[in-house]
Amino acid sequence: MPKKSASEKLKTLRPSGKREENFFELVFEVARQIPKGRVTSYGAIAACLGAKSSARMVGWAMNGAGRVKPAVPAHRVVNRNGLLTGKHHFSPPSSMAQQLKKEGVKVKDDQVVDFKKHFWDPAEELGF
DNA sequence: ACGCTGACTATTA
DNA sequence: CTAATAGCCAGCG
Numbered sequence: 001m002p003k004k005s006a007s008e009k010l011k012t013l014r015p016s017g018k019r020e021e022n023f024f025e026l027v028f029e030v031a032r033q034i035p036k037g038r039v040t041s042y043g044a045i046a047a048c049l050g051a052k053s054s055a056r057m058v059g060w061a062m063n064g065a066g067r068v069k070p071a072v073p074a075h076r077v078v079n080r081n082g083l084l085t086g087k088h089h090f091s092p093p094s095s096m097a098q099q100l101k102k103e104g105v106k107v108k109d110d111q112v113v114d115f116k117k118h119f120w121d122p123a124e125e126l127g128f
Numbered sequence: 129a130c131g132c133t134g135a136c137t138a139t140t141a
Numbered sequence: 142c143t144a145a146t147a148g149c150c151a152g153c154g
Contacts, residue, residue, distance in 0.1 A: 054149055057149075057150055060151065079136060
């Protein structure tokens, strides 16, 4: 385990200091378009924004998902394997899988069942 | 100012 | 099949 969570606080993300807010906004916007019962990946969103190589930034943007309004359904965003890698950022972490299950997405062992089937492609839905 | 870490992904061995 | 490596960009010590 790392010595310490890099941005365990991350409370000072950018509440007032606007910077790459545009990128964040785009990520949030796309994430909000995810229909209930569907999931997508960081890379898919990143690719849709033209930053396919910056999937990490999408994940980082999700850090502000709970602080913006309307709230962003970050629980519908998982990694390329359908694994709930971000569940540790929820409170409680199990709430992520719980919410997904509640929406009709089967989750087993922190992994989305039939991920490919539930996959929601932003580029496709947005008209790309 | 420099270096490390991180909610990722794709490629190579 | 799994493991390791590189690329990516922003925030924090």
